[in-house]
Amino acid sequence: MGITTDFPAELITKYGLAGPRYTSYPTALQFHEGFDAQAYRRHIQSSNDDLIPRPLSLYVHLPFCKELCYYCACNKKVTRNSQRAEDYLKHLDKEIEMQGALFDRDRQVIQLHFGGGTPTYYDDMQLKHVVETLSANFLLSRSANREFSIEIDPRTVNKERIAYLADIGFNRVSMGIQDFDRSVQKAVNRVQDEGKTLDLIDAARKSGFNSVSVDLIYGLPLQTAKSFENTIDSVLTARPDRLSVYNYAHLPHLFPAQRMITTEDVPAPEVRLQLLASTINKLKEAGYIYIGMDHFALPDDELSIAMGDGTLQRNFQGYSTCRETDLVGMGVSAIGKVGNSFVQNRKDIRDWQAALDADKLPVWRGLGLSGEDRLRRGVISAIMCQGSVNFSEFERKHSIDFADHFALELKSLKPLQDDGLIELSEQNLEVTPTGLLLLRIIAMKFDEYLINDKQGKAYSKVI
Amino acid sequence: MSSDIKKKPYFPERAQVACSQCTLGNLCLPRSLDAHATEQFEHIVNKSRPIQPGEHIFRAGDKFQSIAAVRAGCFKSYVIDKNGEEQVLGFYLPGEIIGFDAIHEKTHKANVVALDTSSVCGLSFDSVTEMARQLPDLQDELFRVMSLHISELEASAADLSAEERIARLLCSLSSRFASRGYSAKEFNLSMSRRDIASNLRLATETISRVLARFQSAGIIRVNRKKVAILESEKLRDLARRDTC
Numbered sequence: 023m024g025i026t027t028d029f030p031a032e033l034i035t036k037y038g039l040a041g042p043r044y045t046s047y048p049t050a051l052q053f054h055e056g057f058d059a060q061a062y063r064r065h066i067q068s069s070n071d072d073l074i075p076r077p078l079s080l081y082v083h084l085p086f087c088k089e090l091c092y093y094c095a096c097n098k099k100v101t102r103n104s105q106r107a108e109d110y111l112k113h114l115d116k117e118i119e120m121q122g123a124l125f126d127r128d129r130q131v132i133q134l135h136f137g138g139g140t141p142t143y144y145d146d147m148q149l150k151h152v153v154e155t156l157s158a159n160f161l162l163s164r165s166a167n168r169e170f171s172i173e174i175d176p177r178t179v180n181k182e183r184i185a186y187l188a189d190i191g192f193n194r195v196s197m198g199i200q201d202f203d204r205s206v207q208k209a210v211n212r213v214q215d216e217g218k219t220l221d222l223i224d225a226a227r228k229s230g231f232n233s234v235s236v237d238l239i240y241g242l243p244l245q246t247a248k249s250f251e252n253t254i255d256s257v258l259t260a261r262p263d264r265l266s267v268y269n270y271a272h273l274p275h276l277f278p279a280q281r282m283i284t285t286e287d288v289p290a291p292e293v294r295l296q297l298l299a300s301t302i303n304k305l306k307e308a309g310y311i312y313i314g315m316d317h318f319a320l321p322d323d324e325l326s327i328a329m330g331d332g333t334l335q336r337n338f339q340g341y342s343t344c345r346e347t348d349l350v351g352m353g354v355s356a357i358g359k360v361g362n363s364f365v366q367n368r369k370d371i372r373d374w375q376a377a378l379d380a381d382k383l384p385v386w387r388g389l390g391l392s393g394e395d396r397l398r399r400g401v402i403s404a405i406m407c408q409g410s411v412n413f414s415e416f417e418r419k420h421s422i423d424f425a426d427h428f429a430l431e432l433k434s435l436k437p438l439q440d441d442g443l444i445e446l447s448e449q450n451l452e453v454t455p456t457g458l459l460l461l462r463i464i465a466m467k468f469d470e471y472l473i474n475d476k477q478g479k480a481y482s483k484v485i
Numbered sequence: 486m487s488s489d490i491k492k493k494p495y496f497p498e499r500a501q502v503a504c505s506q507c508t509l510g511n512l513c514l515p516r517s518l519d520a521h522a523t524e525q526f527e528h529i530v531n532k533s534r535p536i537q538p539g540e541h542i543f544r545a546g547d548k549f550q551s552i553a554a555v556r557a558g559c560f561k562s563y564v565i566d567k568n569g570e571e572q573v574l575g576f577y578l579p580g581e582i583i584g585f586d587a588i589h590e591k592t593h594k595a596n597v598v599a600l601d602t603s604s605v606c607g608l609s610f611d612s613v614t615e616m617a618r619q620l621p622d623l624q625d626e627l628f629r630v631m632s633l634h635i636s637e638l639e640a641s642a643a644d645l646s647a648e649e650r651i652a653r654l655l656c657s658l659s660s661r662f663a664s665r666g667y668s669a670k671e672f673n674l675s676m677s678r679r680d681i682a683s684n685l686r687l688a689t690e691t692i693s694r695v696l697a698r699f700q701s702a703g704i705i706r707v708n709r710k711k712v713a714i715l716e717s718e719k720l721r722d723l724a725r726r727d728t729c
Contacts, residue, residue: 072678073693074693
């Protein structure tokens with residue numbers, strides 16, 4: 023896969039539909055409350071029973087923020103009341119103990135991610151305590167290859183804190199930058215100093231973090247092609263290993279925080295296209311590889327290497343190189359993936375705490391995957407991660423005739439083929455360099471739930 | 486057959502059983518009987534309803550009345566040791582007979598539980614004994630099956646490494662599946678790694694570690710509970726067995 027030099031502005035405008043990001047398939051919209059704690063336990067038991075159980079990934083959700091960023095669509099809680107945050111940690115301890123007890127102790131944790139909210143809302147001692155609780159209840163890998171990452175809000179840390187995070191076991195860091203332009207920062211209520219942020223990236227490298235990832239957002243209010251180019255130029259001076267450049271989806275009817283943003287300030291579709299095009303060109307010039315969706319990486323980064331050898335995987339944080347793991351989600355609203363199931367915790371902090379107070383797993387909903395779901399998950403993952411679907415592979419694995427089973431889907435791909443997004447042969451679907459920018463549009467054709475139910479309103483705009 | 490039976494009978498009605506039509510005919514007790522004797526034998530067979538995973542057909546301490554021939558699915562037999570730990574004694578596949586351990590004391594020694602949706606043919610042991618007196622072929626078959634059991638148990642008591650034990654189990658399952666008309670190269674295991682570990686007297690993590698080693702050596706491929714044997718000769722070598 024590689025990005026086309028001619029930016030397909032027309033096609034992106036044409037296909038600028040709403041679409042899911044496919045960090046999971048089926049998407050969370052299909053989760054239902056019929057899947058309860060008991061179902062979750064059953065799937066865990068069955069995963070422990072595997073002849074060679076998968077290693078584990080842990081996701082810990084720390085939802086508190088000191089201030090509200092207006093663009094945010096995450097599940098977070100803005101508070102300066104440290105008592106609430108402390109109380110949350112006590113409950114988190116309990117959940118870690120309860121979940122840890124369900125997984126066989128010989129299953130190594132090779133991936134760990136602290137996400138938010140703002141994980142660094144908590145102080146050093148508190149974060150250390152969470153890591154220690156995890157370590158007491160799960161078998162954390164000691165290998166240098168383990169991927170233990172934490173999301174950092176540069177406004178909440180200094181060089182000493184960065185070094186401390188490395189000391190307690192983190193070796194990957196993801197920094198939220200979004201935009202360095204001061205007027206944009208003010209418009210989204212996230213003012214952070216450019217020089218200080220860049221110094222922190224440098225400090226992370228010196229502290230031994232072996233991967234630094236940076237998040238940017240395009241489509242924010244008041245952004246112009248020029249201002250965003252400046253941000254990118256500045257970020258590139260620090261040469262992060264990975265860059266995620268997300269598209270801001272302005273959906274104030276769904277996310278109340280976004281009502282603080284003046285809709286007129288949000289760049290028009292043409293401007294967004296320009297922002298995307300110039301971002302891609304700049305990153306390409308700087309030697310970054312386009313991984314897919316919103317993600318870019320340096321050529322020697324594991325993500326780029328995994329893309330080359332076909333081992334790339336999609337996960338809730340974007341892309342990953344890990345061999346398949348079972349994911350344990352802990353904290354409010356956290357999503358897990360165990361065996362052939364997804365599970366999600368209660369999304370309201372009070373409900374989540376109440377369940378734990380009653381000694382119950384705080385499961386809200388989930389989904390057990392059918393054989394059809396698993397087949398389609400495989401196809402969608404092949405599109406999103408390899409940019410290519412080999413039909414015979416699926417025929418062998420799922421005992422189907424691909425052309426027959428997906429007759430309607432293949433027919434619906436015809437316009438995409440005519441527009442040069444994909445190439446279709448008897449045995450293969452190949453995403454073209456042009457199609458790479460519209461992966462979701464291609465994947466959506468295989469989403470059984472979208473085919474059966476044409477509701478696209480809740481999804482973020484592809485562009 | 487057991488206390489569970491009172492809640493929901495295993496044999497809801499006297500179903501017509503036709504051993505002569507059964508696909509397990511060449512594995513099960515009547516395999517050496519002629520047509521007439523097979524017909525006689527059919528009269529003492531009770532076909533069970535589907536037995537759900539986790540449902541027991543025998544409990545340790547149950548009074549011995551019947552033996553059971555597995556028709557479909559898979560069972561494991563186990564005892565609870567004095568520390569309260571479960572110890573798995575063996576696994577039973579279709580065509581195999583469960584319950585011979587209960588003959589001498591007229592009491593079941595082991596708990597027997599279904600690992601998959603399964604079914605059995607129940608055979609009153611009095612009737613089997615009675616019939617064996619009249620049909621020497623049946624008696625021979627009973628001796629043969631019991632002897633097979635004993636020889637397998639003795640072989641497994643040998644001083645074997647973890648690799649040998651696991652390779653032997655895979656070999657044994659492979660040939661048992663093959664003689665039941667399933668693939669010898671690719672099969673789904675109904676038992677968990679914990680069951681296998683308990684049965685082979687190994688630590689649970691040893692099972693995974695050894696299987697992972699076999700896998701990286703290209704001998705097998707494992708996906709969840711499915712095993713594909715890629716190099717059966719190498720597996721036989723590891724098991725120190727001539728056949729697999």
